[in-house]
Amino acid sequence: MTLAAEHQPESDTESPTNDNDRITSGSLAGRGMFAIVGASFVIGALSWLPSGSINWARWVIVTLLVYVAGTYAVARIVESPRQATDRLATAIVTSAFALVLLPLISVVWTVVDKGSNRFDWQFYSETMRGVVGEGGGAYHGIVGTLIITGLTTLFAVPFGLFTAIYLVEYGGNGRFARAVTGLVDVMTGIPSIVAGLFAYALFVLIDGPGHRSGLAGAIALTLLMTPVVVRASEEMLRLVPNELREASYALGVPKWKTIAKIVLPTAIAGILTGVVLAIARVIGETAPLLVTAGLAQGTNWNPLDGRMTTLPVYTYQAYKFPTLPPSASIDRAWAAALTLVIIVAVLFTTARILSSILKPQGLK
């Protein structure tokens, strides 16, 4: 009710004439909107008071609902129905954005909060070999993740980059190039578990049933990373102005050197950014590694032979099948998750920095 009083002066300026004859109208700008947001917030707070403990989620959701409904109702009274609809849309769209930030904040907060229980040196320096109950670490998982992701990058970057070079520099609009473009699309859509099954089936042919190795995992991830690298590189290569290629040809520079020394350096910032983001994508893959690299208790440095633990699989195993006492195992899972999130955040930041410092100054 205090809400209506707040807006009384503004409503007073309105004359009850035909809506279409006015060019000035009552407006809900500034202080009015502020009041609605504030009131919603307070009502949201009231919603958890009876239960006695702070319920953040309910607070936010009730606040958003009151805000959306309140904005519409007040605007309908103070302004016009058309304005009210407009304000309703604004309120909904803004609330949707706020709503989406909830899981993001919750995930990050939970991972940091629960992961910090085992965010210690022991976790990063020890394996799970011979560990029963508390203690232990994920050193072997970090080693496995680095080896498998490194191999994947080693395979997928040249594979993807040369494919992109073919599509942009050689293929033209030919049938083969168009077919490859379509197949890259298909590859992008391969479910990660299917990529894992493929790598497993491939190595079964070579090594017999039950094969597990880091290499098989890297092959599975290569299948997932390559199309991402192709797409990113292709897009960047197409952004290189044709005039630069022509300038190079006109100097009597062969095509391959034009590509290697002019086109690639011009596009390198975008390509590297794309590669780093692709690494960030595959480093968190779990399912394909579960069926190819499996899980081991100790460190395995040899990707050609035997099971190799990675951080995501470690996280999954420790949470889904905890050893006794479960809390120790689950703490390890959260610590591994925190490590993964940190790695992904570092890669993301690296990509941003790379793209800004490597960009040639001549290109926008």
Place this chain on the structure above:
Amino acid sequence: MITDTAPQSSPAPDDDFLGGDTGKLGDRVFHGLSLGAAALILATLAAVATFLFKEGLPTFTGDKSELDNTESFVSYVGPLVFGTIYISALALLIATPIAIAVALYISHYSPKKLSHTLGYFIDILAAIPSVVYGIWGIGVLAPILSRSLYPWLDDHAGFLPFFGSDVNVSTSGRTMLTVAIVLAVMILPIITAISREVFLQTPRLHEEASLALGATRWEVIRQAVLPYGRSGVISGAMLGLGRALGETMAVAIILSPADGYFWNVITNSNSNTIAANIALQFPESSGLEVNRLIATGLVLFIITFGVNAIARKIANAGFSGADG
């Protein structure tokens, strides 16, 4: 008399006029490498199809006694296909309207300077590994939902088959609805990113024409932006669906699966998905069981392939239409 007139001391025109190393070898190597890489894409996909088929085939021809249950493949994979499509469709239903709103917020409502940073936040959502979403879903979201939302749905919406109250409501929260909500969070960035792109591409003229008629911001969006971006939004949603269909870990961690077809999304009896079933069964399987799992993987591949193909068809039709 006249020898060389160029300012540099190049040799006088002679038989060597058009000679010299012109990088033919390098060209051949480079062309070969890139053509080889492109051909390898083709070979890889052919290999994926071949190996999955080859390893999946024994399911139908092999000795059934190796399996723990000897039901037919169709009755084995049926509930999984149902669960996969049902849960993904739910996720899509939840994610799409929110994704459109978020995309509109970034493209048309947020301050111009902020929109880049806001887009970055959404991209981070896409970069969080699925296993992290999985343990967050079971550790944080499932308890909250089973305490608040599910009893409420059971009480107030029990007349709907999805929330029917004839079965006990899950107290662990490890239900299809929880999984669908987590999947919605995971696919939302994909739909948002593509929608945002097409919304930003709305021709200024269309928007200005609408503004010139005295339209409010929402009317501009309804008249100019949404119709223009429709095909982009649909193809984004289809790509998100493709991602949800293949998502493994979040489902495998959160869901409490049972064998069968279940419509009710808030109970302890849930249809599993193909991908999660593979992840759960594979480490324990051997012999023909592995072949059967691979065969289900092939089914999943075909489903996602179909969905992605439709998405691309819509996108291509929409964009060429917009150009014309």
Place this chain on the structure above:
Amino acid sequence: MNRSARLITPHLINPHQSTQTPTIQNGEAHMTDSLRDTATPTAQSAAVDLNAPVDLPNRIDVTDLNIFYGDFQAVEGVSMTINPRSITALIGPSGCGKSTFLRSLNRMHEVIHGAYVQGSVVINGHDLYGPGVDPVAVRRKIGMVFQRPNPFPTMSIADNVLAGKRLNSRRMSKPDAAELVEKSLRGANLWNEVKDRLDKPGSSLSGGQQQRLCIARAIAVSPDVLLMDEPCSALDPISTLAIEELMLDLKRSYNIVIVTHNMQQAARVSDRTGFFNIKGTGKPGKLIEMDATEKIFSNPGEQETQDYITGRFG
């Protein structure tokens, strides 16, 4: 309009920049240049028949050239002689094939898939389209400057100049490289403006400076012929003037062919002018006539040319 254009002959261009740069703008200077053969034909030696083939190296003889892109014929039946140490201008309406023809002189048009030619382009006894001739080798001898300045954005000013030599894997000692940079930049009238910031990116220069950098880059690989495809169309009038002065200077060393939309420019700088025209869209472009520039702009042999230069075209 064309009458006044015709009167602006090269030596009348205001040479006030010559006090700062080592270039010499007028005809007398050409004649007294001790490095030059005094018999070199120039625009000023009016007694010489500009149309007569000059028996000097680097003359280009084009015979019955047809250019195709796939099924589409872009240029039909062009024959001409391009004399060295002179500037030949190609003019004509948009789409008349003049740029395509220019690009065929160093096989740059082959960058587009499906391009091929019939006929011959002979320079120093070599047919550029003869069997076994590599377009890469052709382009080292026949350089090109483009419509829009296109310095390599990843390279410094000095590296841009050296790009051609370096990318063709000629190892150069540091002093040699520095010498080539200075020589080429001086040749392009740019040295004084950039000598203190050679390590700055080429894109930090103004448009006109960038275009002169591109010219320096082109002459650094010691070509015999310079092709210029509307080199001033993206530049302001002051920069245009600088490039035109440079062209007059360069023609003492190179055989220059320029495509231009600007008839005054053709009249100001060129010795001979060829007029291309097209019968309609989809039809091939043809060389209508070619003659001394003064003749083309005062008393052309064809009605079509007269219509075009007096603005009665289209």
